[in-house]
Amino acid sequence: MPNMSLKKNEMPVQSAEKRAHNFKEVALGYTAETAIDEAARCLNCKNMPCVAGCPVNINIPGFISHVKNGEFEKAYQVIAESSSLPAVCGRVCPQETQCECKCVRAIKGEPVGIGRLERFVADYHNEHCTDSTKAPKQNGHKVAVVGSGPSGLTCAGDLAKKGYKVTVFEALHKAGGVLVYGIPEFRLPKAIVEKEVSALTDLGVDIETNMVIGKTLTVDEIFEMGYEAVFIGSGAGLPRFMGIEGESLKGVYSANEFLTRNNLMKSYNPDSSTPIMHAHKVAVIGGGNVAMDAARTALRLGAEKVYIIYRRSMEEIPARKEEVEHAVEEGIEFHLLCNPTRILGYENADDRRDPKNGSVIGIECVKMELGEPDESGRRRPVVIPDSEFTIDLDCVIMAIGTSPNPLIKSTTPGLEVTKHGGLVVNEETGETTKKGVYAGGDAVTGAATVILAMGAGKTAATAIDDYLSKK
Amino acid sequence: MGYRIVKKKPLNPTVTEMDVEAPFVARKAEAGQFIILRVDENGERIPLTVAGYDREAGTVKIIFQIVGATTKKLNELNEGDCICDFVGPLGKPTKTDGLKKVCVVGGGVGCAIALPVAKKLHDMGCEVHSIIGFRNKDLLILEDEFKKVSSKLVVMTDDGSYGRQGVVTVPLKEAIENGEKYDEVIAIGPLIMMKFVVAVTKEYGVKTTVSMNPIMIDGTGMCGGCRLTVGGKTKFACVDGPDFDGFEVDFDEAMERGSMYKDFERHAYEETCNLFKKEVESDA
Numbered sequence: 125m126p127n128m129s130l131k132k133n134e135m136p137v138q139s140a141e142k143r144a145h146n147f148k149e150v151a152l153g154y155t156a157e158t159a160i161d162e163a164a165r166c167l168n169c170k171n172m173p174c175v176a177g178c179p180v181n182i183n184i185p186g187f188i189s190h191v192k193n194g195e196f197e198k199a200y201q202v203i204a205e206s207s208s209l210p211a212v213c214g215r216v217c218p219q220e221t222q223c224e225c226k227c228v229r230a231i232k233g234e235p236v237g238i239g240r241l242e243r244f245v246a247d248y249h250n251e252h253c254t255d256s257t258k259a260p261k262q263n264g265h266k267v268a269v270v271g272s273g274p275s276g277l278t279c280a281g282d283l284a285k286k287g288y289k290v291t292v293f294e295a296l297h298k299a300g301g302v303l304v305y306g307i308p309e310f311r312l313p314k315a316i317v318e319k320e321v322s323a324l325t326d327l328g329v330d331i332e333t334n335m336v337i338g339k340t341l342t343v344d345e346i347f348e349m350g351y352e353a354v355f356i357g358s359g360a361g362l363p364r365f366m367g368i369e370g371e372s373l374k375g376v377y378s379a380n381e382f383l384t385r386n387n388l389m390k391s392y393n394p395d396s397s398t399p400i401m402h403a404h405k406v407a408v409i410g411g412g413n414v415a416m417d418a419a420r421t422a423l424r425l426g427a428e429k430v431y432i433i434y435r436r437s438m439e440e441i442p443a444r445k446e447e448v449e450h451a452v453e454e455g456i457e458f459h460l461l462c463n464p465t466r467i468l469g470y471e472n473a474d475d476r477r478d479p480k481n482g483s484v485i486g487i488e489c490v491k492m493e494l495g496e497p498d499e500s501g502r503r504r505p506v507v508i509p510d511s512e513f514t515i516d517l518d519c520v521i522m523a524i525g526t527s528p529n530p531l532i533k534s535t536t537p538g539l540e541v542t543k544h545g546g547l548v549v550n551e552e553t554g555e556t557t558k559k560g561v562y563a564g565g566d567a568v569t570g571a572a573t574v575i576l577a578m579g580a581g582k583t584a585a586t587a588i589d590d591y592l593s594k595k
Numbered sequence: 596m597g598y599r600i601v602k603k604k605p606l607n608p609t610v611t612e613m614d615v616e617a618p619f620v621a622r623k624a625e626a627g628q629f630i631i632l633r634v635d636e637n638g639e640r641i642p643l644t645v646a647g648y649d650r651e652a653g654t655v656k657i658i659f660q661i662v663g664a665t666t667k668k669l670n671e672l673n674e675g676d677c678i679c680d681f682v683g684p685l686g687k688p689t690k691t692d693g694l695k696k697v698c699v700v701g702g703g704v705g706c707a708i709a710l711p712v713a714k715k716l717h718d719m720g721c722e723v724h725s726i727i728g729f730r731n732k733d734l735l736i737l738e739d740e741f742k743k744v745s746s747k748l749v750v751m752t753d754d755g756s757y758g759r760q761g762v763v764t765v766p767l768k769e770a771i772e773n774g775e776k777y778d779e780v781i782a783i784g785p786l787i788m789m790k791f792v793v794a795v796t797k798e799y800g801v802k803t804t805v806s807m808n809p810i811m812i813d814g815t816g817m818c819g820g821c822r823l824t825v826g827g828k829t830k831f832a833c834v835d836g837p838d839f840d841g842f843e844v845d846f847d848e849a850m851e852r853g854s855m856y857k858d859f860e861r862h863a864y865e866e867t868c869n870l871f872k873k874e875v876e877s878d879a
Binding site: 359380401529 | 664
């Protein structure tokens, strides 16, 4: 008999008061009993609508059936057929717009907690599985992967399993890409990312850090070194700013910088040599996952007040639902339908050497209302005249997206980009306009999700295998 | 693991030169580019401009002033020790195409960065005049090296303990007023020096390139920490620079941004010094 409860089993979490002061993971994960109980809510629909909602088409009812029977390792093997990073995706996928929104149970009540079950299964496997992956027999072909974020790790893993000798080139000193520098510890523990990376090295993948492709080596030089195909998963690029007055004041960060200091460079840890501002009052501009991550990081660094300033309403906010809920619980204040017009700085006209000169003291915003839908289908925010107001602050974090990194494009003849700067690819294969070069993830799409990048890495791995086996 | 220091040489009490084994960087490095290094696991990433390279030996020369905790720790390493991370070459090389006569202006440790540019210009047959300035005689570096690549060299010290007394803009202004026709002035040094060099050259309309060295983290065009306002637009020193048109750079803003972590840096430096002092005492 299925469990007909209309609600999902709740995810145990650290209390909001407690977690607002530490960097440990917020969600604690289901127990085996809860997982089995939640799995029993799945009706095992024949037409599997949830699978169509998954960018990598995990056999969701298949793995959930195993969970129902307490066969957690078997459940893991089902997920592993389609996903290389289940412990990551169970935590960071926006399930509410993917698998779970297609769930039949969601018509009346809440959908099955697919994400929570995926996370449980992956964690169970990581905790209990002892047999390490063996490197498969090599087929003699060499492939290079640029970037060790979700798309690169996935592409490298899939190719290594097929017997390719894969080298991953990473620009930073640590592998993992956005999983390491971007997503904070409290949402995705770094130990999980390290485990995924070491699973790749067990498969025989070489990871070369401190290699900036486009600078240290060019794509053409990689081919000269004997690699037969190259996958570019170099991620999103330079942070965008609004172009308003005051964005160069001391105390204005891009979310990328703020998060990199804290996550990659561990500036929350007193042993780290990398400084970060421990601000009192912080505003984060934007409504995506990155904005939520930055706001909640600022809170954990000790801020008394943290605001999210977003120009549309709660309906349109693009962040994952759970992250918005967690942020609200933790006391982050939302200024919705507001847009900054300038950032105010301290200026002591009597003393040019006053060290406070040039520091943020506040932000001026205007109120917005929603007008007609724009090309994205979302209602366009319009300024309400004479609605200016100011908020006192000492730190502003811009989380309004990125524009593509120019390094690879500018040093690789034959690689075409769109007018937005993303690499041009054949969506079916990930093939770029240069022979033997494939691409995926944010380098193609601009800022998107982990799972979409992973899907692109998989697609490209299949296409690279086709290409090289026909060669 | 890591990048081995094959040679270490103090140039003065506060400035050290190191040759570091980094073959991939050495193969590609050009004057004007920079590297990012991390001394150890908990270390911060700091940018240092390439002061030279030996493509055959696979080494890159860095010259740094001991100003903070990281450079202090770096200076504690000796020949044979390894630097944890060393990545590059980053940024765009200095543009030298078509230059026939250039005045290279270096200030303090900035001379270490100015030298490879002067050398490159000299090697391509450009006439190089160099003006290098220091606080005092003890801090003078690379005089002989500059002599070799410059048809004219002026050394300035703030206190007059060596060469001429005064700041670098004095002989620069004299040269221009005496009719020296420079295609370009390339100024590398403290922000305040570059600001004043530009104030002089702007008056006479002599094109001026400056090398900016803002706070950086990744150095590859990801974090945006190194942004500057150039010609009213936001530019990123790591991918758009580090060289910029001096007439367009907002130096005052760059100076303010550079002071953002001053308190943290001072504190970290004192702690590091105390740590090394304790080690020395316990060794004794």
